[in-house]
Every structure is written in C-alpha cells, then in structure tokens.
Amino acid sequence: MPDPFDDPDNTNGVAPGNGDAAGLVAKGAPGDNAAPLSVSEISALLKRTVEDRFGFVRLRGELSGVKRAASGHLYCSLKDANARIDGVMWRGSTQRLAFHPEDGLEVIASGKLTTYPGRSSYQIVIERMEIAGEGALLALLEKTKARLEAEGLFAPQRKRALPYLPRVIGVVTSPTGAVIRDILHRLADRFPSHVLVWPVLVQGQGAAEQVATAVRGFSGMAPGGAIPRPDLVIVARGGGSIEDLWSFNEEVVVRAIAESTIPTISAVGHETDTTLADYAADRRAPTPTAAAEMAVPVRVELAALLDELALRQKRAIMRPVSLGRERLDARVRHLPRPEVLLASQVQKLDDLSERLRRGLADRTVRERERLQERVRHLSPAVLRARFDRAAHGLDSVRLTPALLTQRIATQREKLVALDRLAQQLHPDRPLQRGYVRVMDSSGKTLTDRAEAAERQALVLKFRDGTLDVTPVGKTPPRPASARAKPRSAESGEQPKLL
Template sequence: MTQDFPDSPPPPAADLGYAGATPVAGGNLPELSVSDLSRALKRTVEETFGYVRVRGEVSQPKRVSSGHLYLRLKDDQAVIEAVCWKGTVMRLAVKPEDGMEVVCTGRLTTYPGRSQYQLIIETMELAGEGALLKMLEERKRRLAAEGLFDAQRKRPLPFLPRVIGVVTSPTGAVIRDILHRLADRFPRHVLLWPVAVQGEQAAAQVARAIQGFNAIAPGGPVPRPDLLIVARGGGSLEDLMPFNEEVVVRAAAASQIPLISAVGHETDTTLIDFASDRRAPTPTAAAEMAVPVRAELMAQVMECGRRLEGTANRLLAERRNRVEGLARGLGDPRALLEGCAQRLDDRGERLALSMTGLIRRHRTEVAKLGAGLRHPAQVLGLAYARLDIAQRGLSGGLTRLLADRATRAQTLAQRLTPQPLVRRAEEGGARLDDLGRRLDASFGRAVADGARRLEGQAKLLETLSYRGVLARGFALVTTADGHPVTKVADAPAGGRVRVEFIDGAVGATLDGEGAPAPVPTPAPPRESTPAPKPRAAARPSGQGSLF
C-alpha cells in the first residue's frame, strides 16, 4: 500500500460506541459478541482507508457466473484479496491476467463471514509502460505460436476493389483522409462501419465490425466489400490498446476479406498489424495501397495499346513478306486447276461410257439366259399332263382297292355264320365308306396343294422368262437351227435368221451392212456360258411326280 499510518493505541471501548457493551465485574474490558466486533472492525477499516491506490501483481483472477471478478494482489511479502463488481468490470481499461502488474484504486472493507479484509476495485491500470509492453510481448508470442501471424496465410490485395469497407470512427479525420485520397487516386464505393476507436468498448466494436463485413452475403442488398481497412489516428500506447486486444487480433486473422491495418502513425505498432494481410503506416497510405492511380492506369493502357498496335503491324508485315516469298516458289494456281479440270472431264466421260457398256453387257447376258428357259405355257402343259396321269392312276388304284375289299368281304360272309358275319360286314362296310371319304378328301387336298405349288412355279417361271424382255420391245434372234444370235460375229452375212417378237416370229435375211460400234474400253472377258443341262426323261405312267 502507498499510504502509511503511525502506530497509535486503540481507542477506549467506550469511545467506540459498541452497541450492547457491558462492563465485566472485576475488569476494565467490555464483553463483545463476534458480530459486534466484526462490525466495529468493518467500520474502523472503511473510515480509516476510505480510498486507496494499491500496486501489486494479479494472482488467480476468477470471474463467476454472476459477473463479479475475484482476484488477489500480491508482492514479495503480502497478499490481499480483491473483488470487482459486475458493473465495474465492464468499465475496466485492462483485462486482468495472471502475473500482470497493475495499480488498483478503490476502498478497503471487511468480510465478516470469513474474517478477512478485501479491496473493492473501482479502476485498474497497468503499472507503468514497461509492464504494458511486457504484457503485449507475451500476448504476441502466444498468438504467434498459434500461427495467427504466419506469412503463408496472408492473402494478396485485390488490384482494383469494387467496394471498400472501412472500420473507424465516423467523426474523426481518418475517414475524411481516406475518402479524399480515394477520390484523388481512383473513386470507389466505400462502406463505413462506425466504431469507437478508444475506450473500454472499442475492441469489441472493432471485432464485431470485421465479423459483420465478412457476414455480408454476396449479391445481397448491401454489397460485400472486396477489401477492408481498419484505421485510427495516432495516440499513446494506452489509446491504441483496443487494437492490441486478443478479440480484435483473432477477428482480423479469421477475416475472409483481405484486410489492411492502418492504426496510429508510422512508428506505432499494434498486434492487429501482424494479423492483417497488409500494414499501412498511416490511414492515407492505406487508401493508396487499396487502389491504383487512375491516370497512371489510363496512361499505361494507352501505351500498351500503342505497343500492341505497332507489334500487330510489324507481325502483319512479316507474315505478308513470308506469304509473298512462299507464293513465288509455287506454280500458277490457274494452271494447276486447269489440269485438274481436264482430268476430271476425262474421268467423267470414261465413267459414262463404262456405265453404258456395263448395261449393254448385262442386257445381253439376261437375254441369253432368257432364251434358254422354257415358255411358261409349255411348263404348265407338261405339269397338267403329269397331274392328269397321276389322277387317273390314283383313281384306278382306289377302284381296284375297293373291289378287292368287297370281294374279300363277300368271301368271309359266306364262310362265317350269318348273324355275326352280317354285323362285321356292315361295320367293315362303314369303315370302308369312311376310308373312302377320307381318301377322297386327302386326294382333293393333295391336288389343291399341287395346283398351288404349280401355279407359284408358273408365276416364277413367267417372271424369269425371256418373254418379259420381249414385252418391253426387244426381239430374240436365232439362226435356222435355233441357236440364239448374241454377237455380230455370230450373224454371217446373207444367212437366214428367225426374229421372235412378243406376238409371233418372222424370218429375215442378213445383208451384212454396218459395222460394230466402237467400245471406249475393252470389255473384260466373260466366262463361257455352260451348256444347258439335258432335260430329264419323262417318268413312266403311274403315281409319279406332279412336275
């Protein structure tokens, strides 16, 4: 304690005014209760030490659920209990931490429940600048160990931010300097989050402002800043303490938006400078870091445009010279195209002639194949003749079979007794009648099936017959002995030929005039047509085949 009091004898008990004091027989001291003595001591302490300043080291600070703060102040020889009520805790300039040397101002009182005296703290401040710097150094070391100051986590600043968020006092000269500097260099949209930059509530307000800017959703009614500036003018170390608070440093380190700290003058250093992405010596310098100079950018763009135009002109000139040099080494395009056009015409003419010759050869082959086929009328006549023969043979066989069965039935009827034999003869006759009907039906179906197959073969034969070719306007030329004439070489001059049309045939004599038409390309040699197979000899009469 800084206040000393001389030793003096305690006042008489009667002067203390103890309530309920009664003299004891045979003694000079009054008899006191514990409560009376505690109240007398409390009154004496509070009246004697009504207001004191105590310097000591903070030990075991503890904040209970009610909001009150309990701690101890100690030095190398003594310890005193201290308490700070909830309303006072919120107004303290510093946050007490274990081992911090502070100077507390308040009043002494006693706590009768524990028979101890304690200090009621009303204000608290650090015990000198050296202790404050020691506390800041310890805090810096602890936060750096957590990685909040690492250079790897610092983000680059945007080249030209669209919106800039500023965290500072709305009434100071800092915001005017920033706006004036931004207007001179490159005007941008600025959002101001007003905060207190000094005092007990400054740290919490600055931290909430940084978190609030980061909580703005992109594309919402309020534009999200692309860059943040936390700024304050110069001041003493105590004035800049809000920017050394741990809550502010952690908010700056957790910001997703790039942040520039511009707190104090160039010689001032706070912990937010280490957690921010860029430190500016002054608020004006922060505005210069935030945006480039518009006039310089325009001049640079114009210079780049001129250089680009010159480079493009030189490149075009070089490419033009190169193309002209390559063109001199090439032939005349017209001559190249004329040769290609001539070859194309030649190929087209040869293709047309080849198609005509191919069609002529196929037509000749079809005619030759058609001449070797029988006329459908002849095939149908032969088929009908075989069908008649088969029908007569089948009818005669059925008649003989029925007569034979009847004869056998009569013979059996004569040999057996009359009654059973008659029944068996009747049953046999019924079965014979049924078999006859079934045989007639089967024969009819067989004849119908044969007729349908014969009709289908006749249609197929008529489709493949050369008569269809004659119906389209062609004629079949044969020699006197019936061989078809398919080439000019096979028609000797002066010879007799037979010309068959669709409706008949006429005789003609070749006069030998004319010559074979020239063929553009020689036709490929054709394989010799095999001689037609001899027809099978007619089968003998009987069941035979339908064809």
C-alpha cells in the same frame, strides 16, 4: 491443585492474575462491567476501524488468481515479494476497465480497504485499476502477442491477397477525425470508389468492442443485400502513444480481424507504430493514406495501361497476318506456272483418249464377228430339232388327277383357315360385344385421341348402325342427303371368301 504461577503457559486453565480456578460457567470478574463481544460484533468493529483508518489507498502489485464470476465481478490478489492481499472489483467498475486483467500483470489498484467477516480477512475493494507504467504495458503486449501467435492468428498462410479493384470499401474508424478525410481524399484522387464508413471509438473505454463489432458486422453482410457488402475493409486510426493505440492490441479486435471473411488492411498509427491488429490483418499500411493507396490503383495509370494493352493486342493480331502475307508472296514466287504443272497430265489424257477410241473400234469388230457366228447356229433345222426334243420330253411326263386334287385340297384348307382368321380379326366383330368403332367421314378407323380431335365430324359405328357426332368446339359439317353404307358394313358380317 497446582499453583497457576508455576504454569507460565496457563495450561491448567487458571486466568492470570486471578487466584480463582476457572469454573464451568463463565462469571464476571469483580469490578468488570464489560460484556463479552460476539464474533460478528468484533468483526464489525474491525471492519469499521480498518475502513476509517484506510478510507482510500493506492496499491502497486502483481495480479494473481484473476477470475471473473458469472455475475460480472472480478476477484484477484495483489502481491509483491513479501505479502499478498485479496481484492474484489464489482461489475460496474470492471466495465470501465481499459484492458483485460490477467495473472502476472503489474498494476496500480485504487480503492478502499475493508474486511470480509465470512473469512475474517481483509481485502481491498478496487474502484480503478491501471497498468503500472509503460514497461508493464509492453510486457502485457508481448505476452498477448506470444499467446495469439502460438494459436496461428499471425501465420503467413492466413494472409489473403487484396482485390485488385474493389467495388465497395469498408472503413472502420472515427467519423470525426482526420483519418477518414485523408482516406476519402486519397481514394478520390486515385480511383473513386463506393465507401462505407462504420463509425467507432478508436480510443478509451469500449473502443475495442466497437472496432471488433464493426469488423464482424462487415463480414456478416449478405451479398446482394440492400447495403452492398465490402470487397475490402480498412481498419484505421491516427498516431498516438501506446496507451492511445491500446484498443487495437486487445484480443477481441485481433480475433475479429483474423476471423474476417473479407480481406483487411490495418492502418493504425504512423510508420513506427505497431499493434497486434497489424499482425492479424492481411496487409499492414504505415499510414491511413498509404492504406488508401494499397486499396485501389491509379485510374489514369490503369486507363493508360489498358490503352497500351489494346495497342499491343492489335499489333499482335496483325503481325501474323503480315507475316503470313510475306510468306505467301515468297512461296508464290517459287511456284511453277499452271500450264507447266498440267502439261504431263494433258499429254496423258490425249494418250488415253486415243487408246480408248482404238479399243472401242476393235471391240465392235470382235462383237460383230461373234454375233454373225451365233446367227449361223440359229438355222431352221437347228430350231426344229430343239422343238422336237422338248415335245418328246413333255410326252414322257405323266400327269395323274390325284396330284391336282391333292394340291387343290391343301390350298382349300389353307383358304378356310385364313377365312376363319379374317372373321375373328374383323374390326366390326367387337361391336357384337358392346364396343363402338370410331371413324372419320371417309370411313377411316381412328385409334388415337389426338387424330380424332382434329376431325370436324366423327362417325360412331354400333352393332345395329352408325351415329354421326361432332367433337366439342368443332363446327358440325353440313348434313349430307344420304350416307352410302356398304351392305356388308350395315349387316356387320364379313363377306365370305369361298
């Protein structure tokens, strides 16, 4: 068996300082009363040691591997150039965060160190997390701006024109600050309007969510509802540091403004303050007071403009009339006198009248001569000769009886056929089959219901006689002493034609 001292790496399984070889079953050394620790026990000891030694620490580092679990807990790592430590932030603490953690952001995390026995590693339980300085905050701002700009949320094509004269203006701001008073005062001076104020927090925890909810709430209002839907929305806040204005740099606010269906004006901070909400809004106002000036025109100036336009309209209407009158007068002066215009026509009329008189006289003479010529041809001798020629022609015509009898027979057949057709088409013929003929009191046959409803009395003719009836709702006529019925109508037979 090899000497353990000849094996400095203890590869032969012999415990250092113990000349006995290791056996299969663990045995306590002489004088050793310490029982072996379990893994869980040593993990608990390490956890207690670390937590006692590092009860509360503040770490500065760069976030890496940030992810949110479905439970709301936040898991991440803090790293610098040489080391890395895992971190966890429970849901209750994440709800108090004033920003959205993301990879690459330098932060200062405050909490306590502990161990996680499941992986035999140590980690920090973060209770509070802040951005490490204004430089890191500006870096986060630029990073968020670049990402949202790449999505097209700041594109000029998305910008909409503001309504010239909004009836209702929605304002998203704090109800207790000076901003809302400045806006209301400026609107009252320029053009009093109906203002809806959606009160929100403009700084601190939960401010971004409230502002986004207010903007989406205005967009979600239905037109014509109990509360009027704004035609314009102003998102306003007073001036402050970049940390005070950070709520308006949050992605949730920027997306809510970009998705708004109502034109928006961003009036956050003073003239030198710029937030991401300014880029997403349709217009940016340097101050809340300037936003009110952008929203509405000056009523006095508008009234003066309307008066000026009305005067210009009146002048424009009357100018063509005056110009037309001047042109008409000028043309009237160049027109010739009426008697000059009609002189040639009057002369022509006189000429035609004379020609007509002479023409009628000449034609009368010609027609009289023609008539006398024809009278000479109508002498008794001429008439007697024409009569003799006609008599001679009549004697030459031979009229045989067969021609007449054949013509009579043909006409008789046509008459018999017409009689049969008349019998079939007689209106009383269907009465033999159970039909009824509706007539009025004068004997006229009625074929329309509307025409029958207008009559005060009706006569129903059956196969064996007639029956007087009155439509419903009509006053029956006074009974007649006797109703004359044609003999052929009572019998229901069509008189013979032959």
